[in-house]
Amino acid sequence: MPEIIIREAIAQGLREALDEDDRVFMLGEDIGAYDGAYAVTRGFLKQYGPDRIRDTPISESVIVGAAVGAALAGMRPIVEIMTINFTLLAIDQIVNHAAKLRYMSNGQFTVPMMMRTVTGGGGQLAATHSQSFEGWYASVPGLKVLTPSTPYDALGLLRASRKDLNPIVFAEHSMLYGTRGEVPEEYFEVPLGKAVVRRPGKDVTIIGYSRMAHIAEEAGNRLAEKGVDAEVIDLRSLRPLDTETLVESVKKTNRAVVVEEAWKFGGFSGEIASGIQEEAFDYLDGPVARVNGLDVPAPYNGTLEAATIPTAQRVLDTIEEKFGL
């Protein structure tokens, strides 16, 4: 099976959409002549032309709003907002408009648009450029939120998204674009709202998504060296959330720890922990543990920043402290 990196997988998914559906077009800041801030759309402008690869002014609200309007009129726009930090400038269009129009119009309208954006820290970009807001968006009825961590999932989720008529937030992690993985040549999709068990185990469930899915997996592998058999789950999709897979796992392991890059206070990991406790309380040996980014604005200094982001070691320490494993 060929191996590609996530950047290539996303580019492939976007190319398929552009090739197969003439209603699809892209708009965003520097996606054309510049080739994309993270080089995902490299070569797209030349291949598809300026009508389908639309470089925009730095105007996040009208970028997303224009996609909403075009979607209402039957197009299939794909927006790139350079980073999730900048989506705050468009949050009115995302939360008040894209997420609401189907419901408020009693189903007269659908909003088949995707907003791709880049989440996460770790690049020493300091407090305004290192945040993880996908959990915020996941709290909104009317948005679907996808968080791929592998090339396979990135491509599979992009393909499945094209069949969905609803607004989708597609959060790509800035530190994962070079992550390599196997992607079959034959066609496949990854369904929205379905988690995947990365590593089966029986002693403790470690749950992560996006970059933290890799941290969870690393922690699981290191636990194996200690003779602890961890089950590692990658959520892939925050909304819809696959609570069923989490509950099934916890019924087997009786222990769970959630790893999330975003802040702990009000973080999405709390929603996951709460969901597990509501559905599987009697199976738990103790409270669901949470390993989150520290509740500080991300510092610029590399050593300081690294201290804020969850590591496999912190996951191991937490598991040892909370569960004695």
Next chain:
Amino acid sequence: MELAVDIDKNQVADYYRQMLMIRRFEEAAGRLYLQGLVRGFLHLYIGEEAVAVGAIPVLGVQDYVITHYRDHGHALARGVDPKAVMAELCGKSTGASGGKGGSMHIFDVDRHFMGGHAIVGGQLPIATGLALAIKQRGGDGAVMCFFGDGAVNEGEFHESLNLASLWKLPVIFFLENNLYGMGSHVDKTHAAGRDIYTSAEYYKIPAVQIDGMDLLAVREATKEALKKVRSGSGPVFLEAMTYRFRGHSMADPVAYREASEVEEWRVNDPIEQFKSFSLAEGLMSEDELAQIDREVIETIEEVVEFAKNSPEPELDSLWDNVYA
């Protein structure tokens, strides 16, 4: 007799009927609000009828209309069933949005009536996108986007004007300048005060200010604007100077303006003005106008009865159109 404007008797009757329909509809809505049958926020369009009725009928069926939360007048002028609008105000299952949207969120997909948007300025980016879709498809459609003087101070206004002009999108940005954003006068909220259209010129958008109390002036300006927009030269900006005779919403005690100011504007009541015009030009007789008055009142009675007698939405419908 040669008329200064190109209009025939049938059109005059139709415009008069439409404006009166909005006026009586809004009065009835206000009464239903006081009876507790309409809840939430209710923003009446009384006084501004000449803008919607002068502008919207100029459009074709393929064009789009999108507006702000003072949206009943635009919906009716676009041909949305008044029963469905009133039922929506009453939160009934027969409402335009099944009782899910309320007064501020009227939609009608079949008539390309794209809402009813209640976040000030939020409809401008969407209008830009509707126009972008038209351009992407190579059609000759147009978008008419209404907004108030409050919206021009939002970033979304400026982002939208810039992008629409940059990409030469077929949209008429239609400002209804009724001088007040809630209770704040434009002189205190916008640097260009009562000449907001000049701010469009910065974005290289042709802009015209018109008398929004004069249906014929609105109609003529809209025709010109639409011709230009359809030619592919990009957006046009129209600023209709108008006035709402009632408060911002039914909850507004109107403490911020003098009653005398309202009386001054009432002299230019768009319906009375149009009535005088049609009588003076011999296009309508007193009897014909009175006949329309009676018919409109009867229609509104039916509309109110329909809304009152319609069923509440089923509780199960709460989850309709929830997909995530």
